[in-house]
Amino acid sequence: MDTLNLDEQSRVLVLTGAGVSAESGVPTFRGMNGLWEGNRVEDVASPTGFQADAQLVWRFYSLRREAAARVRPNSGHVALAQLEQRLGERFLLATQNVDGLHARAGSRRMLAIHGELFQSRCERCNVPFADSQTYFAPPMPRCEKCQGAIRPHIVWFGETLDPSHLEQVDAFIEAAGEHLVFLAVGTSGLVYPAAGMVDAARDVGGATWLIDAAPSDDYAARFDHVLRGKSGEILPALFGR
Ligand code: BV8
Numbered sequence: 001m002d003t004l005n006l007d008e009q010s011r012v013l014v015l016t017g018a019g020v021s022a023e024s025g026v027p028t029f030r031g032m033n034g035l036w037e038g039n040r041v042e043d044v045a046s047p048t049g050f051q052a053d054a055q056l057v058w059r060f061y062s063l064r065r066e067a068a069a070r071v072r073p074n075s076g077h078v079a080l081a082q083l084e085q086r087l088g089e090r091f092l093l094a095t096q097n098v099d100g101l102h103a104r105a106g107s108r109r110m111l112a113i114h115g116e117l118f119q120s121r122c123e124r125c126n127v128p129f130a131d132s133q134t135y136f137a138p139p140m141p142r143c144e145k146c147q148g149a150i151r152p153h154i155v156w157f158g159e160t161l162d163p164s165h166l167e168q169v170d171a172f173i174e175a176a177g178e179h180l181v182f183l184a185v186g187t188s189g190l191v192y193p194a195a196g197m198v199d200a201a202r203d204v205g206g207a208t209w210l211i212d213a214a215p216s217d218d219y220a221a222r223f224d225h226v227l228r229g230k231s232g233e234i235l236p237a238l239f240g241r
């Protein structure tokens, strides 16, 4: 297997997707064929979906809160937290996952670029708060202060990501230059702007690696190295643990 030759100047940026949590028992989106109970995920995970049927959307996220509370981080999450310990500020993790497993494995230099499953916010006050409650039956949760609708603190399709997250990723890539090592792990590379990170890494001359159980062809074609396999097995070996 190719080895990741890191030196004292290497700066490692990691993008993870649903595949990194698959071995913990969290279903991937592609595994669900982009569907959930007959609904397209893009329709449920969207502001229009929430306006149309808040109860359906809260059911989608309540079921995921119940499932995520029952699972544990796997060796892939742990390997990434350990690499962060070794590299310190020369490491940054951007995750598309909302399941909270990276934080539970010890990752701290992490940007949850698509939001957090265990946080909610009033859609008017817009201040996120920790929330692991489930909401299956009406009435749907409302803000005590302004009576606005409480929604999951998730970036839905059609919504922009937190600009500060994107700025931090861009700054990390710029500062690293050709010392950048970009790893994408367990993601089909379908969703933008996350799927564009590999292009930004190539533009500064960084090395690019894709680790995926079944890499999607056109995404894999944009990487220097493609390692096919389970992240829970490849990551510990790749980081020499
Ligand atoms: C944006 C939170 C600016 C939800 C998510 C039309 C209108 C509006 C927007 C668009 C539009 N057309 C296109 C867009 C842009 C859109 C987009 O990219 N759409 C796609 C579908 C084409 N993007 C957006 O809307 C983003 N915002 O662009 O704002 C804007 C605004 C208005 C108009 C235009 C632009 C917001 C995107 C964020 C959406 N929210 N998550 C939730 O989680 O509930 S995305 C969600 O799906 C996940 O977070 C994740 O990002 C994505 C699924 O991708 P993956 O994580 O890659 O998972 P997947 O199942 O696909 O793949 C798993 C991989 O793991 C597979 O490759 C598999 O082989 C591998 N695997 C499995 N097991 C293992 C493994 N690998 C290793 N080991 C294993 N064991």
Ligand code: ZN
Binding pocket: 122, 123, 124, 125, 126, 143, 144, 145, 146, 147, 148
């Ligand atoms: Zn409010």
